[in-house]
Amino acid sequence: MQTIGAPGLILLVILALLLFGPNKLPELGRAVGRTFREFKNGARDMMADDDPAARRSERSDVIESKSDERRNLE
Structure with a gap:
């Protein structure tokens, strides 16, 4: 299987700029x-065990990432 090389990546960026514009x-x-x-x-979540402590830890990570996003938007 072939990968997208540097020229293909540059072409995709140019195409995205033309389609959406730099503001979008x-x-x-x-x-x-x-x-x-x-x-x-x-x-x-689907792969997690039924361990409540692990779920609490994951939820706190999500809450922290959301609060970080809010701070970045302000």
Whole structure:
């Protein structure tokens, strides 16, 4: 299977700039990041044991990351 090389990556960035414009790209990047984070958290929850202490720890990580996001937006 072939990977996307540097020229392909540059072409994708140029195409994204043309389609979405420079003002929308940061917003789009944040949305993609949130989607990956939610997917990862959902997968972790599905794989987690029934250990309540582990779940509490994971929830506190999510709460901390959300509060960090809010601070960054202010």
